[in-house]
Amino acid sequence: MAAVMLSSGRKLLQTRFPRPPVRSGSARPSGFFAPSEGAMLPAGSFRDRLAFITGGGTGLGRAMTMVLSQLGARCVIASRKLDVLQETAGEISSQTGNQVHALQCDVRDPQAVARCVDQMVALSGLPDVIINNAAGNFICPTERLTPNGWRSVTDIVLNGTAFVTLELGKRLIQAQKGASFLAITTIYAESGSGFVVPSAAAKAGVEALYKSLAAEWGRYGHRFNIIQPGPIRTKGAFSRLDPTGTFEKSMIDRIPTGRLGKPAELANLAAYLSSDFASWMSGAVIRFDGGEYVSMAGEFNELRKVTPDQWKMLEAMIKGTKGS
Ligand SMILES: CCCCC/C=C\CC/C=C/C=C/C(=O)SCCNC(=O)CCNC(=O)[C@H](O)C(C)(C)COP(=O)(O)OP(=O)(O)OC[C@H]1O[C@@H](n2cnc3c(N)ncnc32)[C@H](O)[C@@H]1OP(=O)(O)O
Numbered sequence: 001m002a003a004v005m006l007s008s009g010r011k012l013l014q015t016r017f018p019r020p021p022v023r024s025g026s027a028r029p030s031g032f033f034a035p036s037e038g039a040m041l042p043a044g045s046f047r048d049r050l051a052f053i054t055g056g057g058t059g060l061g062r063a064m065t066m067v068l069s070q071l072g073a074r075c076v077i078a079s080r081k082l083d084v085l086q087e088t089a090g091e092i093s094s095q096t097g098n099q100v101h102a103l104q105c106d107v108r109d110p111q112a113v114a115r116c117v118d119q120m121v122a123l124s125g126l127p128d129v130i131i132n133n134a135a136g137n138f139i140c141p142t143e144r145l146t147p148n149g150w151r152s153v154t155d156i157v158l159n160g161t162a163f164v165t166l167e168l169g170k171r172l173i174q175a176q177k178g179a180s181f182l183a184i185t186t187i188y189a190e191s192g193s194g195f196v197v198p199s200a201a202a203k204a205g206v207e208a209l210y211k212s213l214a215a216e217w218g219r220y221g222h223r224f225n226i227i228q229p230g231p232i233r234t235k236g237a238f239s240r241l242d243p244t245g246t247f248e249k250s251m252i253d254r255i256p257t258g259r260l261g262k263p264a265e266l267a268n269l270a271a272y273l274s275s276d277f278a279s280w281m282s283g284a285v286i287r288f289d290g291g292e293y294v295s296m297a298g299e300f301n302e303l304r305k306v307t308p309d310q311w312k313m314l315e316a317m318i319k320g321t322k323g324s
């Protein structure tokens with residue numbers, strides 16, 4: 001029951017504002033926004049190209065490796081867990097017929113990054129496409145965070161991205177070879193977010209790093225772009241950000257397109273940004289979130305819950321107001 005109060009405190013009108021109908025993640029809006037998951041670019045768009053993808057063994061990194069490989073790229077995927085990487089590499093290359101190499105690398109360790117790049121160069125040369133996708137994250141009230149907890153996330157996300165970018169950037173400059181660099185951040189890199197503070201701080205740092213290098217290293221033939229994904233189900237993210245599954249429904253409810261993103265959708269955008277079709281694109285920050293960010297930001301967006309009958313009444317009240 002909602003009441004409209006006069007400034008005197010007297011109730012002018014009472015009306016029932018029923019709770020909005022419960023809408024599941026797959027209800028009405030997703031009928032309008034069904035995902036398309038096949039490779040979007042023309043076949044062979046990455047023929048003779050080498051792509052290096054950190055965290056390419058799982059989740060979104062795996063999906064990006066899959067689409068690049070489908071489009072003809074040779075791929076090198078790198079992270080800590082060699083067995084996971086090898087399994088993914090085998091699966092993708094047997095589906096696409098293109099080489100996928102797995103290299104162990106902890107991006108927090110600059111020497112390990114240099115060794116990994118040495119191995120890649122020996123195997124396949126320097127890459128044309130670099131995707132900094134590896135990340136660490138977990139929800140935690142900031143007052144519970146230890147220095148090592150802070151370090152574990154910021155080292156992977158910010159330092160890891162910087163070490164990979166510096167190592168490859170310097171070698172590419174030396175070799176006078178152009179390349180596309182892409183970083184995967186998140187929508188809260190822009191707004192900040194409680195409960196994932198090291199991630200928010202580190203992702204914001206990655207964005208500053210990539211925007212800065214877009215300005216500085218264009219002269220070497222290097223492009224730098226950023227994708228800020230909204231929620232896309234992966235085991236890595238959801239097990240650490242919503243371990244009980246409690247928040248998923250309310251999250252979907254605030255996404256105007258009414259559903260989570262799909263890894264393959266993100267992968268198509270990443271492929272476009274890394275391709276020659278985007279050769280004029282650098283320094284771009286692309287939010288890819290089904291509208292979630294603007295939906296959370298708008299002061300009056302909760303008025304979506306107001307029914308047509310309630311609008312009639314509100315309109316009459318507003319029009320009936322005389323003076324200020
Ligand atoms: C409604 C929400 C639904 C989902 C939302 C979806 C989308 C919204 C936008 C999403 C953005 C997503 C961003 C992402 O980055 S998702 C990527 C997630 N993937 C990963 O994190 C994979 C890699 N992660 C890890 O390996 C670990 O989680 C890691 C980051 C902790 C690093 O591992 P490791 O180096 O082995 O570190 P540990 O030794 O385990 O721990 C180090 C340090 O951290 C403390 N710590 C670990 N976990 C927690 C926790 N949950 N709470 C508090 N502290 C934690 C740990 O205790 C150690 O500190 P000490 O001081 O004790 O030594």
Ligand SMILES: NC(=O)C1=CN([C@@H]2O[C@H](COP(=O)(O)OP(=O)(O)OC[C@H]3O[C@@H](n4cnc5c(N)ncnc54)[C@H](OP(=O)(O)O)[C@@H]3O)[C@@H](O)[C@H]2O)C=CC1
Nearest residue numbers: 055058059060079080081106107134135231232234236237
């Ligand atoms: N899924 C989502 O909803 C969203 C995801 N993102 C971003 O997307 C990217 C992919 O996340 P997602 O696929 O969901 O999650 P995953 O957990 O599947 O991916 C994270 C990857 O990072 C690798 N990694 C972690 N630490 C290191 C390290 N020290 N050195 C090298 N590699 C490391 C992991 O491999 P290993 O354990 O083998 O090292 C893993 O493959 C991340 O940048 C994340 O921040 C952003 C917004 C939303």
